[in-house]
Amino acid sequence: MQEALDLIDESADMEVWPDENPPAPEVMREKASTVDGILTNIMDRVDGPLLDAAPRLKVISQLAVGLDNVDVAEATRRGIPVGYTPGVLAKATADVAFALLMSAARRISESERWVRDGQWTLAFHPLRWLGVDVHEKTLGIIGMGQIGLEMARRGRGFDMNIIYHSRSRRPDLEAEYGLVYVDLPTLLAESDFVSLHMPLTPETRHYIGEAELRQMKPTAILVNAARGPVVDSRALYTALKEGWIYAAGLDVTDPEPIPAADPLLTLENVVIAPHVGSASLASRGAMCMLAARNLIAGLEGNPLVRCANPEVYKA
Ligand code: GLV
Numbered sequence: 480m481q482e483a484l485d486l487i488d489e490s491a492d493m494e495v496w497p498d499e500n501p502p503a504p505e506v507m508r509e510k511a512s513t514v515d516g517i518l519t520n521i522m523d524r525v526d527g528p529l530l531d532a533a534p535r536l537k538v539i540s541q542l543a544v545g546l547d548n549v550d551v552a553e554a555t556r557r558g559i560p561v562g563y564t565p566g567v568l569a570k571a572t573a574d575v576a577f578a579l580l581m582s583a584a585r586r587i588s589e590s591e592r593w594v595r596d597g598q599w600t601l602a603f604h605p606l607r608w609l610g611v612d613v614h615e616k617t618l619g620i621i622g623m624g625q626i627g628l629e630m631a632r633r634g635r636g637f638d639m640n641i642i643y644h645s646r647s648r649r650p651d652l653e654a655e656y657g658l659v660y661v662d663l664p665t666l667l668a669e670s671d672f673v674s675l676h677m678p679l680t681p682e683t684r685h686y687i688g689e690a691e692l693r694q695m696k697p698t699a700i701l702v703n704a705a706r707g708p709v710v711d712s713r714a715l716y717t718a719l720k721e722g723w724i725y726a727a728g729l730d731v732t733d734p735e736p737i738p739a740a741d742p743l744l745t746l747e748n749v750v751i752a753p754h755v756g757s758a759s760l761a762s763r764g765a766m767c768m769l770a771a772r773n774l775i776a777g778l779e780g781n782p783l784v785r786c787a788n789p790e791v792y793k794a
């Protein structure tokens with residue numbers, strides 16, 4: 480991470496926001512008014528008013544693959560390229576999604592709480608802590624981008640049957656990885672595990688709501704390592720509480736951080752990680768380097784290494 484800052488420092492005058500909390504919008508607008516480039520993370524809102532306040536801006540470099548905090552259309556309208564960090568975090572994020580899937584299925588977090596609580600007093604009980612198997616089950620993946628594909632590869636390693644639903648069908652991957660494309664109702668009805676890997680957009684907000692949860696098997700597990708708002712969290716609470724589905728594994732919540740009083744935290748059959756999908760040393764390091772390279776390329780007027788709106792170069 481320091482390496483990425485050093486790289487930027489070598490080619491630009493750099494100011495680093497010193498606080499862990501993001502700047503208030505008016506502070507961000509004031510800072511943006513004099514800069515040629517900004518490096519953002521998912522807590523920073525980059526919208527029309529910010530761009531209006533930044534007449535010199537030549538590049539936005541986002542340290543994430545998700546861009547729901549950035550109004551990419553507004554940036555494109557102004558001819559500003561938006562960098563992001565796909566690819567380098569796909570395996571790490573799928574690892575966390577699969578870890579949540581396994582923890583929810585085999586009740587690892589729940590039973591660990593019980594151990595730490597001093598309740599493990601009988602060495603072994605043949606009928607205690609029974610969960611559900613992962614191997615040879617059906618994994619339904621929604622969103623077949625790079626992270627969805629890595630999730631499919633992990634599922635294949637566990638001898639799972641993989642079905643998927645995605646905005647764009649991927650016949651090339653179907654042949655290579657043995658994936659079967661299905662419509663959403665089929666995916667919901669047939670999957671033992673439903674794993675979400677789509678971006679958050681106006682179309683995917685509450686993509687999984689009451690109607691979808693009711694179509695899932697009562698033994699099914701929902702995994703969300705995408706964005707919290709793609710699931711209607713109130714409906715998810717009811718589904719977990721009333722047993723419409725068996726369990727959930729979440730790396731993302733709505734809102735983030737999840738408030739201490741959120742009813743989901745009262746349930747045992749949900750595993751919640753604090754948005755750590757890409758948080759391995761190596762993957763986060765690679766993201767930082769890619770974000771730095773995108774920023775520098777934009778400052779120097781070169782095409783970004785990974786650009787979310789390459790149409791700006793056609794104008
Ligand atoms: C993290 O959530 C990302 O979008 O990279």
Ligand code: GLV
């Ligand atoms: C369980 O610990 C077993 O040996 O089957």
